[in-house]
Each structure stands twice: as structure tokens, then as C-alpha cells.
Amino acid sequence: PETPVKVTVTGAAGQIGYALLFRIASGQLLGSDIPVELRLLEIPQAVKAAEGTAMELDDCAFPLLRGIEITDDPNVAFDGANVALLVGALPRKAGMERKDLLEANGGIFGPQGKAINDHAADDVRVLVVGNPANTNALIARSHAPDVPASRFTAMTRLDHNRALSQLAKKLDVPVTDIKKMTIWGNHSSTQYPDLFHAEVGGKIAAELVDETWLRETFIPTVAQRGAAIIQARGASSAASAANAAIDHVYDWYNGTAAGDWTSAAIVSDGSYGVPEGLVSSFPVTSRGGDWEIVQGLEIDAFSRERIDASVQELIEEREAVRALGLI
Numbered sequence: 001p002e003t004p005v006k007v008t009v010t011g012a013a014g015q016i017g018y019a020l021l022f023r024i025a026s027g028q029l030l031g032s033d034i035p036v037e038l039r040l041l042e043i044p045q046a047v048k049a050a051e052g053t054a055m056e057l058d059d060c061a062f063p064l065l066r067g068i069e070i071t072d073d074p075n076v077a078f079d080g081a082n083v084a085l086l087v088g089a090l091p092r093k094a095g096m097e098r099k100d101l102l103e104a105n106g107g108i109f110g111p112q113g114k115a116i117n118d119h120a121a122d123d124v125r126v127l128v129v130g131n132p133a134n135t136n137a138l139i140a141r142s143h144a145p146d147v148p149a150s151r152f153t154a155m156t157r158l159d160h161n162r163a164l165s166q167l168a169k170k171l172d173v174p175v176t177d178i179k180k181m182t183i184w185g186n187h188s189s190t191q192y193p194d195l196f197h198a199e200v201g202g203k204i205a206a207e208l209v210d211e212t213w214l215r216e217t218f219i220p221t222v223a224q225r226g227a228a229i230i231q232a233r234g235a236s237s238a239a240s241a242a243n244a245a246i247d248h249v250y251d252w253y254n255g256t257a258a259g260d261w262t263s264a265a266i267v268s269d270g271s272y273g274v275p276e277g278l279v280s281s282f283p284v285t286s287r288g289g290d291w292e293i294v295q296g297l298e299i300d301a302f303s304r305e306r307i308d309a310s311v312q313e314l315i316e317e318r319e320a321v322r323a324l325g326l327i
Ligand code: NAI
Pocket: 010, 011, 012, 013, 014, 015, 016, 017, 041, 042, 043, 046, 087, 088, 089, 090, 091, 108, 128, 129, 130, 131, 132, 133, 155, 156, 157, 158, 159, 187, 236, 237, 238, 241
């Protein structure tokens, strides 16, 4: 029988974990014929809750689920991991400054990066979901010198999917009619959803909408959707975040469709003026298990200004974690 793929999920007892684990176990992360083994990492206080979720996973009798291990030790959780989904993070609490937030998360993502470096499988692929996702990925990566930088990514797929959906509603077309959507920069309110390269029925999306809508409705709606969900639901997006994580990893393994691309935050090689080493969102394709940045797009002044602003925020976050000795 085929060796199961080991998938480690951190923050397994959290709300994204609850929406994510069942979809992984049912075969949606990698493909419907690939057996998986789950490794759940939680903090000691939440191990019991993770055990409860594991009981429910058992009760689904998923044909592809070949085992579940629950631990509070990153060295155990990442042992032999082929896929690592870093979901658990420390949320910003009232009165917490950005520096405190970065420091608290550095204390999580540094050791997890090291555990991945020392124990994960040679083909490990890492997706950071926990916020601030891009910079947490930067921290994890900097503690994993033996793992290729290309294996560390952060999630902007939820923003990408939100952009597809907002545009589809506006134009009254199915989302499948939209190709080449891009989220640039940081997974934060500075992110830039780009309609100047997106295509709808072969036409440039920015030419099908008026500029005021693009500038004053589309960009802020996508960038601030997370806050709008919290306001409406009384809790942050969980099922849609889990869905985006599934999309990200599925495409990473299985490739993006010909004639289309997606968005992912990956370690910059300097493309589009994004400083090398920053974990920034780009238009990307995947072939054979590696992301590649789509090259040669023309960036006009409108887009340039917005990409630069988001990248500037990433530079500042990098400086802050450097000053704290976290990278
Ligand atoms: P949650 O608070 O429900 O769950 C987080 C879980 O992580 C908790 O069970 C907690 O015990 C656990 N955890 C904390 N420290 C840990 C550690 N060191 N090791 C293992 N587990 C640890 O939060 P939720 O809603 O599941 O969100 C998780 C993260 O995802 C948050 O940081 C959130 O901001 C982020 N997020 C990112 C999105 C993106 O698009 N990139 C979208 C939505 C959420």
C-alpha cells in the first residue's frame, strides 16, 4: 500500500483547525486517492480539545485517513512531515503593541521552524496561515537553514478567492470566468488586489469596471473583508480560511491550470522590485511541486504605488523582528 503523506497541523484545536482537518482527512488537500496521516500540534492546555476533534475524525471513518497523532512537542509533530500547515498563532489582544505581537509569534514560529529543519521530511512544504502570516513565515524560514527557502510560504489565497468572488458578483459572471487574479504584498490591509492583469472572458478586468468602484469599493472590500466577517459573524473567518489553505496546498502539489495563475506569498527572488528574502504575495504558477513567479507583467503607476506600500510594510515588519533578534 502507498505510504501515507504526513500532514502536520498546528493550532489543531482552533476554529480553522476544526474546519480544516476534516477536509484534509477526506482527501481534499492533496487528491482523492492519497492516504494521509495527521499530526496535530497544540499547546498543552488545548491538547484535550484536539483529542476531541480527533475522536470526531475517527468517527468519520475516512477511507484515506491512516492515523492521528496529537502532541504539544514540535519535534514530535514535525517528525517526518511532508506538509506543515502552521495555523496556530497568538492573536493580538487588546492593548498589545505590534512589537509585542511580533515577539510573541516569534516565540512560536522560531522553534517551529527549527523543528521543521531538524525533523521534517526532505520534501516538506510549509504553509503559514497564522498571523502576521508573511512575517511568521519569514521567522520560521530563518530557523530552517537546511530547508530550501522555496518550501516556506504564507497564505494570501483567501484574499485571492475574496477578490475573485467580489469581481464575479460585480460583473455577474461565474468565478470560473475570471483568470489571472493577483494579490500582491502582505496579507494585511495594505495588500493590493490587482485587476489590471486579471481577465474576464479574455478582457482585462480593470477595463470592465469603473475606476471609482475599483479604487473605492473593490480594493478596500477585499482588503478589509476579514474585519467585516468578524463584525457579522462575531468570530473571524475560519471555514473560508481553511478552504483557502486547501486550495493553496492542492495547487502546490497538483499544479495550476494552463493559462491561469494564483496568488501565494513566497520568498522573493527580487522580482518586481520586491526585496529578496521577503515573504510577499505574487502571481504564481505551480509545476512539479514548485511555485514560480509569473514574470514580465507590466506594472503601471497605480499598481506600483500600491505594491510598494504593502512591500514597505513587509520591510518594516522584517526590520522589527530583526531588531528583536527573531531572525
Ligand atoms: P483560534 O484562536 O481559534 O485557534 C488558534 C489555535 O492555535 C488555538 O487552539 C491555540 O491553542 C493554538 N496555538 C497557539 N499557540 C500555539 C503553538 N505554539 N503551537 C500550536 N498551537 C498553538 O484561531 P483561528 O481562528 O483558528 O486562526 C488561527 C490563525 O489564523 C490566526 O492567527 C488568524 O489570525 C489566522 N488567519 C489567517 C488567515 C489568512 O488568510 N492568512 C485567515 C484567517 C485567519
